[in-house]
Amino acid sequence: MKATDNQIKNLERVEKKTTGIRPVRWLREKTRRVPALGWLLGALTATIIESSVGLPLARAFGLWSVPGLFGLRFIFTSPASIPSAVIYVLVVYIIPALIVAVSTAGITNRAAAFMQDKLPVPINVIIHAALLYATLHVWGSITDYRVLLLSFIFISIMLTLSLNLVNGYMGEFSCSHPGFMSIGAYAASIMTVLFFVNDDVFGAHILSPVLGPFIFPIILIVGGFITSIGALAVAIPSFRTRGDYLAIISLAFTFIVKSLLENLEIIGGPRGFMNQPKYASLPVIFVWMVLCIWTIYNFTRSTLGKASCAVRDNETGADAMTINTRRTKMITFLFAAFWAGVAGGLFAHVMGYINPATFGVLKLSEVLAMVYLGGLNSVLGSIAGAIGLQFLLELLRPLAMLKWIVIPVLLIIVMIRRPTGLIAFTEIKVEDILKPRN
Amino acid sequence: MPLLEVKNLTIYFGGLRAVHNYNVTFEPGQVRGLIGPNGAGKTTTFNMITGIHRPTSGEIIFEGQNIVGMMPHDIASMGIARTFQNMRLWRHMTVMEHIKLAMYSKIEYGLIGAFFGTPKRHKQETEFDEKAYHFLKLLNVDRYTNQVVTGLPYGVQRRVEMARALAIVPKILLLDEPTAGMNPEEMLDMVEVIRQIKDELKLTIFLIEHRMRVVMDLCEIIQTLDFGEIIAEGTPDEIRNNERVIEAYLGKEVEV
Numbered sequence: 001m002k003a004t005d006n007q008i009k010n011l012e013r014v015e016k017k018t019t020g021i022r023p024v025r026w027l028r029e030k031t032r033r034v035p036a037l038g039w040l041l042g043a044l045t046a047t048i049i050e051s052s053v054g055l056p057l058a059r060a061f062g063l064w065s066v067p068g069l070f071g072l073r074f075i076f077t078s079p080a081s082i083p084s085a086v087i088y089v090l091v092v093y094i095i096p097a098l099i100v101a102v103s104t105a106g107i108t109n110r111a112a113a114f115m116q117d118k119l120p121v122p123i124n125v126i127i128h129a130a131l132l133y134a135t136l137h138v139w140g141s142i143t144d145y146r147v148l149l150l151s152f153i154f155i156s157i158m159l160t161l162s163l164n165l166v167n168g169y170m171g172e173f174s175c176s177h178p179g180f181m182s183i184g185a186y187a188a189s190i191m192t193v194l195f196f197v198n199d200d201v202f203g204a205h206i207l208s209p210v211l212g213p214f215i216f217p218i219i220l221i222v223g224g225f226i227t228s229i230g231a232l233a234v235a236i237p238s239f240r241t242r243g244d245y246l247a248i249i250s251l252a253f254t255f256i257v258k259s260l261l262e263n264l265e266i267i268g269g270p271r272g273f274m275n276q277p278k279y280a281s282l283p284v285i286f287v288w289m290v291l292c293i294w295t296i297y298n299f300t301r302s303t304l305g306k307a308s309c310a311v312r313d314n315e316t317g318a319d320a321m322t323i324n325t326r327r328t329k330m331i332t333f334l335f336a337a338f339w340a341g342v343a344g345g346l347f348a349h350v351m352g353y354i355n356p357a358t359f360g361v362l363k364l365s366e367v368l369a370m371v372y373l374g375g376l377n378s379v380l381g382s383i384a385g386a387i388g389l390q391f392l393l394e395l396l397r398p399l400a401m402l403k404w405i406v407i408p409v410l411l412i413i414v415m416i417r418r419p420t421g422l423i424a425f426t427e428i429k430v431e432d433i434l435k436p437r438n
Numbered sequence: 439m440p441l442l443e444v445k446n447l448t449i450y451f452g453g454l455r456a457v458h459n460y461n462v463t464f465e466p467g468q469v470r471g472l473i474g475p476n477g478a479g480k481t482t483t484f485n486m487i488t489g490i491h492r493p494t495s496g497e498i499i500f501e502g503q504n505i506v507g508m509m510p511h512d513i514a515s516m517g518i519a520r521t522f523q524n525m526r527l528w529r530h531m532t533v534m535e536h537i538k539l540a541m542y543s544k545i546e547y548g549l550i551g552a553f554f555g556t557p558k559r560h561k562q563e564t565e566f567d568e569k570a571y572h573f574l575k576l577l578n579v580d581r582y583t584n585q586v587v588t589g590l591p592y593g594v595q596r597r598v599e600m601a602r603a604l605a606i607v608p609k610i611l612l613l614d615e616p617t618a619g620m621n622p623e624e625m626l627d628m629v630e631v632i633r634q635i636k637d638e639l640k641l642t643i644f645l646i647e648h649r650m651r652v653v654m655d656l657c658e659i660i661q662t663l664d665f666g667e668i669i670a671e672g673t674p675d676e677i678r679n680n681e682r683v684i685e686a687y688l689g690k691e692v693e694v
Contacts, residue, residue, distance in 0.1 A: 122555075294554075295553040295554065298552065298553055298555040299552050299553055302547075302551070302552040302559060302563070303535075303539060303541065303542060303545060303563065303566060304542070304545055304548075304549070304551075304552040305552055306531070306535055306538075306539060307539060309528065309530060310528045310531065310539050312528075313527075313528035313529050313530055313531065314526045314527070314528055314529075316490065316510075316526060317522065317525075317526030317527065317528065318528070318539070319490075319509070319511050320488055320490070320510055320511075320514055320519075320520055320522070320526070321511075321514060321519075321539060321540040321602060321603075321606065322511050322542050322543035322606055323511055323539060324509075324511050324542070324543075325511065335553075377530065425530055
């Protein structure tokens with residue numbers, strides 16, 4: 001039965017291929033053979049073209065500046081510019097990227113094969129990540145707006161992934177992420193301001209500000225650990241039970257942390273806390289994000305990490321199969337809290353200012369939406385969800401509060417069509433993404 | 439020294455006495471059966487031995503150590519593996535992952551290994567892969583290695599569960615109705631599997647079963663539970679002809 005189904009599908013595919021337009025078919029055939037390395041090279045070329053001749057080109061197409069977000073925002077602000085933006089995107093991004101990616105496929109495939117065979121996986125990943133960063137850096141060099149957007153996307157990816165650990169891999173429903181984020185943000189902020197800044201409340205700097213960027217990673221890690229300790233307050237009472245209890249306790253936790261911060265005058269109370277040095281530049285955040293993705297990816301692929309999925313699917317079964325369920329839940333939850341804390345610390349040092357109101361229910365719904373849009377139990381899904389929703393938020397910014405009607409409706413549609421999210425329960429090996437494709 | 443010794447095991451659920459003064463002694467390599475009508479307390483007995491329920495009174499001594507009050511995963515790590523009546527497989531996970539997860543207590547690479555993918559971890563995970571494949575081969579489910587269990591045929595799921603329990607490398611295996619819900623063909627298959635693992639791995643096996651044919655075929659000694667108490671114990675032939683057993687299963691003739 002299944003075989004015949006597949007046969008029919010194959011037949012349909014063949015039919016489509018023969019009836020499809022020739023150039024499209026040719027292009028599809030060609031692009032299929034481009035490895036990740038080739039695409040990165042193409043994207044890098046496109047961004048270099050944009051940074052060197054983007055502005056004159058944009059002017060030539062009748063735009064008054066380089067479109068910040070591929071012209072997506074014109075949909076609401078000035079629909080008349082859409083055709084120009086489309087031409088711009090075609091000429092600057094798509095065509096050069098395609099040409100470079102396809103024409104270098106031979107070389108990049110050989111390079112990818114070499115790197116796969118001769119280099120250990122982490123080195124291979126680092127090379128690709130470096131190339132990706134170079135692309136994003138050049139892309140961001142056009143406007144500060146893009147740098148800020150990229151920073152927020154990176155931080156969102158960290159938050160989404162860490163929440164997916166709890167809500168997806170562990171199968172609990174945690175609402176405590178804004179709380180964790182704020183603990184991390186405030187902890188790291190207090191440390192940097194205390195050590196490296198002349199502040200009215202915390203006094204003169206203790207260490208030389210020159211050391212700041214070097215100590216900053218340690219401060220972030222310490223902030224992450226403090227967050228993990230705070231997470232114990234949720235974990236200990238709720239893990240004795242299952243189901244809704246964690247959701248309620250974690251929601252309470254978020255509110256408690258928020259009102260605690262609002263009432264602590266020494267760190268600014270509801271007015272917020274400022275003066276953080278802006279250590280979290282784009283490369284710094286990128287490195288932390290890669291580290292976050294890498295550790296979570298590793299964790300979810302190890303038997304130790306998969307134990308949390310076993311606990312989710314059947315706790316009694318897991319317990320009878322030698323899995324220490326309490327320990328497993330604790331590890332996963334505290335690990336998730338750690339990364340949320342680090343993400344919070346980075347967030348504080350991007351903005352140079354934080355206030356308790358940032359870490360409220362709106363933030364929670366944002367992160368939850370990213371997790372459930374992207375897909376439970378999938379690293380790739382979380383990344384896609386974070387990027388997708390952050391883009392959508394930017395895109396709908398002209399709609400002001402109306403976007404909080406559009407996005408939930410979109411979420412409802414996703415939930416109806418795909419209840420576990422767009423890319424749920426798929427595990428993709430990083431080796432498969434990076435492998436040569438000839 | 440007996441492998442497992444259960445003495446005067448009693449459990450109350452509120453006012454209900456589910457099991458009363460249950461005794462059993464296992465010599466290594468023995469295969470025992472536990473039968474009884476629905477609700478007789480068979481699964482409850484298993485749950486007490488594996489630590490899911492804590493007995494109200496009584497002792498469970500495994501290799502000279504009293505295991506009452508220990509956590510289920512600790513008891514399992516000591517070498518008491520079990521299967522469940524309703525299997526309790528992990529529905530999103532592949533067959534291979536099931537077997538590897540049963541080796542959880544043997545993980546040595548720790549959190550650092552899990553987070554950063556150290557060489558030590560890769561070595562151990564590869565080792566696990568090989569061992570797991572051995573068990574899949576043993577139970578003849580190796581061709582489903584990378585499939586998610588949910589879509590597999592019922593008989594295969596049962597075998598996967600059995601393989602998972604074996605991956606603990608147990609000293610005693612507790613099987614809770616391994617042929618429940620099977621058609622006669624699958625059932626004969628399962629009997630063969632149990633006999634095979636008994637012979638090849640020299641395992642001690644404790645079997646709960648409803649189907650007389652299975653128990654009579656496999657077990658050396660059979661106990662019969664009714665309302666939480668042992669009403670009969672003996673060889674299959676003795677049990678078959680025991681009046682109280684027949685009475686418990688079929689009811690008593692009443693003169694009208």
